[in-house]
Amino acid sequence: MTTHDLVRLDRLGPALAEATGGDAWRAATAELISGGKSNLTYLLRSAAGELILRRPPSGKLLPRAHDMGREARVQRSLSGSGVPVPEIVLYDEGGLLGIGCYVMRKVDGHVVRGRLPASYARTPREREAMAFAFADTLAALHAVDYTAAGLADYGRPEGFMARQVRRWTGQWEASKTHPVAELEELGRRLAAAVPGQERCTIVHGDYRIDNLVFSLADPGEIKAVLDWELSTLGDPLTDVGLLMLFWREEGERQISLIPGVTHLPGFPGRDAMLRRYAAASGADLSDMGYYQAFAHYKFAIIAQGIAARSAAGAMGGQDFGDLDDEILQLARDGLTFIGG
Template sequence: MTEATAKSELVPTDRLAPALVEATGDPGWSDVRAQLISGGKSNLTFLLTSTAGEMVLRRPPTGALLPSAHDMMREARIQSALAGTPVPTAPIVLADPGGLIGIQCYVMGRVHGHVIRDTMPDGYAVTQEERRALSFGFVDTLAALHQVDQDAVGLGDYGRPTGFMERQVRRWSGQWEKSRTRNVPEVEELGRRLAARIPVQQAATIVHGDYRIDNVVLDSVDPGRVKAVLDWELSTLGDPLADLGMLLLFWRHAGEPDVSSLTPGVTQLPGFPTRADVVERYAAATGTDLGELGFYTAFAHFKFAVIAQGVSVRASAGAMGGQSFGNLDREVQAVAAAGLDLL
């Protein structure tokens, strides 16, 4: 199978094009091309181009899918619901439960700006002041999400916040059992210890589930402005400190290694604030008691170890659009071991 054939099977543009024309009212979408965007480790993201412009399509990976994972309709729903709130999202053009291209998908407008992964764009946010603005704008956007009234935006039934962390530990323990290819005592011990010390939940809010710098689009002129929050696959209603714990997992200091080769970052660079600065900023914005933050950061390590294992399994099975991420066994073990240290 050629690369072009593989891509056409993942996104059959002959079926997609008429739907885009109808949704936009623009006949320019009758000739649409799809290109896989690198960087997606779970769902597959494609850039759609035509004479009418550019849009982005999201769909699940190929192959067998874990239960409750890769729900495109939920991603589209929450982004639409947050339109008009202080949390910026990409506009949803269409969402389809499976009849259009043979599997769930949605199409959103492309938001232009910087998505920062392992390097800073040339000449962008070079001073300490700009990097602090970038960091605090990023944290403030998370705080804003956690202060959205879920009932007011039609998301009161988007999840079950009561008992959230208990279910999360149980869920990711179950995902580990479904995706593991060998015994990793560190992962299993971390899951057991987390289950034994669930903290009292202070609040119930919308939770992003994977909030990190490479899941937002930053304004190309103003580093302190987030133009869109992306990748809502794991969003639900629950304990907001789960999001802060995940953010801190990826927030690395100078001299610290990246959490994983899957998620290289930039916060090790000079001028970025420390984890303590980030925590202080979030606390000031939300008034949240952060005394149990170590638990939530340890949970983030557990969750990420399971996610990395799932990425490894899907890539090995050829379900990631031809992407390969190498052998992640040591990384899975190391992340879980670091989580144990936090407890």
């Protein structure tokens, strides 16, 4: 499908003009922001400025995936909470593009994918500040009173982890192209060893450096947290498990889908990040092995979904290549964190 088919500026432009009071949005342009591997993200430009559009991929969607209403709702609810989020300008259930979408303000700053911007966070002190701001913002999210924020019905905290394992197993069955014995064994072990849940919080579900906007002037300041597609209410240690997966250390194999910078000299390692999060949150991290195993399981299945959507031409022309080896390695690594 073309950008015209996916964005429909003939409909979206007038709606934005009405929502913002800026008539220049009737003559907007759209450019796909590469790097998005689930929902599609477009930079919208006009004489009135820049905005960001989020919409699902084209083609057949997995059940309960790509819910734009949830993304828009949680960001609106977190406004003023201390967790920085972009302002939602417009949400539409499907009348404009034929599927749910929303438009938000563009937040100025650096989105770090694969490399640091030139002359940015050059010193060990700046890199530590960047890392600790990342951990502190996650702790701040987990400290939000979700009832006061109007999100008491945003998820079902009871039995969260067991449901998560079942949900991602179902996603695997819906998107796999062939069996992967190691991944299926990891799923069985996770289902058999679900730990007790210490507390319930808002969970981001995909918390990593390239889903944040860092201040242009200060690497230790986060301007916005992005990509709330997988957010819900549940066990916050699932976010910490993902942090551990994505936080690669020097000399480690990089994850091709998530090119990062944390392996560069000067960034603190995983143990330091866990200590920082624990100090900020007061959380008991004694079961982190389970949550790290689950993070590998979940991300392997996300990778399979990306591969399936890419092969079906549903990713706006983006091609992420053959991910079979990466999925297998994620499964094997996940098994090292959980006993049989």
